[in-house]
Amino acid sequence: MEASELRRQLASLLVVRGSGHARDHQRRYPRWELSNAELRQLLGEGVGGVILLGGSAEELRLRCEQLQGWAAEPLLLCADVEEGVGQRFEGASWLAPPLALGELHQREPQRAEALAEGYGRCTGRQARLLGLNWVLGPVCDVNNNPSNPVINVRAWGETASAAGALAAAFVRGCQGEGVLACAKHFPGHGDTSCDSHLELPELPHDRGRLDQIELPPFQAAIAAGVASVMTAHLRLPALDPKRPATLSKAVLTQLLRGELGFQGLVVTDALVMEAISQHHGSAEAAVLAFEAGADLILMPANAQEALDGLVDAVQSGRISQARVDASLQRRREAQARCSPAQEPLEQLISPGERELSAELLALSLIRQGPGRLPPGPGLNLIRLDNQLNAPQLPLVAPALLRPAALGYEARLIDARSPSPWGPDPEAPLALDRLPDGPVLLQLLVRGNPFRGSAGGDEPWPQVVRQLLAAQRLAALAVYGSPYLWQALEPLLPPDLPAAYSPAQMPQAQAQVLTALGLPEAALEGGFTD
Template structure:
């Protein structure tokens, strides 16, 4: 085989990042997402997969068809959809984060398992309709470390049995829609305090401990037929003291392939992450990952260098061509499961009326989960007084980009003045003590505190919010605390709940969506203002 043909075969095993938007100027992360010209070139040269983010669901449907046309052969089209299609693509259904379902599991296991399976079904079917064929979910990590800044709400619980039951239910739901699934991040990212997007986490569990805890959900998903497993960028010194799991034969081949007898696709986590790039070049990382036993290489920092280096490794005989053929065959086998165009044409969702009913059912189901997962302390009611402040902490400006944002608009409608805190904005904290809010900015106003807090990629140390516990307690002592609402992190909510008086209005939602905000605030704000009146005011503001 000549080197050019070999390179095309090698390129099949790479997945590149692209925007779901059609125009280069619309890319949300241009440093990570290929331009259209480069994307077209890479697909024409044989690259076999694309991971997508951004755009509307309709745009993505068009985008996927364009990508398939550029490629001219079957493509793996995937996204990190862990909380519904709307998590990544505008207009899709958003579901409560998995940890919220785990909270329901503590009260009613049967209900939670049923919810998880339905989420899997709705997510898989909706994702398939917009052109995807591979969900990079479920997250199988057990979040047994509350200081974990990156897994957190993405996990389906804090105990092996909970995570096993709920991820298996999600997998059953997705499998009904003929979508590929992915168990991640093997062998377990839940017990880390470092985000692998920023640095390499070290986890000091030996294999015996992993088998009794972290590996239980992965074993169950493998037995249930999960299509792929993603390896996390994690160092387990007691298993392999030198290489992170992504580059470790002991983890990928000895543990996953041989001990667990997994013969599906094994994919790396994104090689562009600092856990890898801090030490390895794109080419070296790609060769080492494949040599460790991985089939698909996700998002190397320099895609051409990575493909060329792996091609050279095969051409020189450093890695056998047999290994290349085995990985290509595994990829083909999985693609064949989701490629039947005739089945797709027969899909109910190609009928617009049926599709609209399906999306309405998905939305209603999502809202019903929100109601089941919300906590409002008994008789919690909040009334605005003169100059009271609605103090909101956000970590993402997208949260307030919509014209209607209940966490701002509903308190404003009953008399609160809005004040937003963001890590990039002016700090509200005292210069010498972060346990106290700077009094000069607030005067003697009473404060309604709404905190949007969740662990997620790249949040790093900004995830730690324990200073709010003392700050809120001090406001309570000064009789200046109107109430507290936590959206997202259950750990901060639990700590605050233990530290404030029972008479202080308190509410919690694992979901940060507008629907969750509306549900909580409509329960606890003393107001005769209706949604219709707020909509009317918004329409007046919109008019030039």
């Protein structure tokens, strides 16, 4: 085989990162999102996939058409849309996080599984309509560690049975729409206390425990016919004392392929993540992952170096041509399962999908106390991860407008804001730096990549006690992590207005604040400036 043909073959097994926006200056993460010139060159050389983030639904459709036009062969176009396509692309459905259904599954398993299948159908249909043919979900990790900083509400359950049943239902719904699904992060990232985007976690459990907790959801997804499985960047000494799962033949070939019988595509998690890139260069990481059993190499730190490394490995005999051919065949089979978009874009969100979104929010709402806040002036204290990158908190967010209409002044707390903390660990909030009056405390806390925490390291129980002792806590709203709500709810007097939603988007805020007695604000639907 000529070297140029080998290079094109191997290039088709790379998936690189691009922006959903059309122009380079619109890229949200230029460190990872390739420029148009780089994308055009790589796709022209045969690179076979692009993972996308950012932009509106309409922009995404145009972008997918543009990228496919730059490629000679059909592309795998994917996105991390675990919570509906609108989680990443404005204008599509943004759904309550999967863990909302995990709680319902304990009480009404059949209803929860039907909703999970509808969740998959909604995500798959809208993805296909916008040009995507591969959804990087469901998360099959069992979130049985409340301190997990990165999985949290992304999981479908806190037990293996719930996570497996709901993930399998999602797979059936998504792939029924002609879009590939992806079970992740194999063999299980739920019981970790650090984030593989930042460091290499270790799962210390023996094989018996893995068979009971971590592996069953993946087995359920495989039984449901999931098209792909994504690897986890974590160390499992019981399976491989030397290499993390992404680079381990014992995990990907012997366990996933051999014992679990998975015949579809194996894709790495992003190789640019610190758990891998701190220890291996782009070329060696790609070669090690391919040797271990991966078919597709996702987001190498340097795509050209990764491709060079794979070519050298095949030409030197380190990787056999038969091994390459097997991955190429699996990729062709997966691509053949994809269906093109047929409906007009005007039908992006169907009436049934709107009903699904509303039902998920309604069934996951928890509330207590009367729905009534004292009138202002008061303080609307909002905690979030990053107010400069907060799609859940636009200018017209209910969390801002409704309290303002009642006279509550908004103050935002994030990692960049002036510290709100004082020296007293039992009364940590520096109230002397904040406006007087009753306090509406709104906490937007959940596990997120790159943050390294799901909020459990912040002293919110002490803050609640402090505000109660000062007779200033008017109401509490928690959006996101159920574990924070579970820690705070027992501290509340039964007559104090409080509510919880696992979701954080404006629709969830509207529902929570309605439960607290705050009606829709005049400008909530938006305004022009």
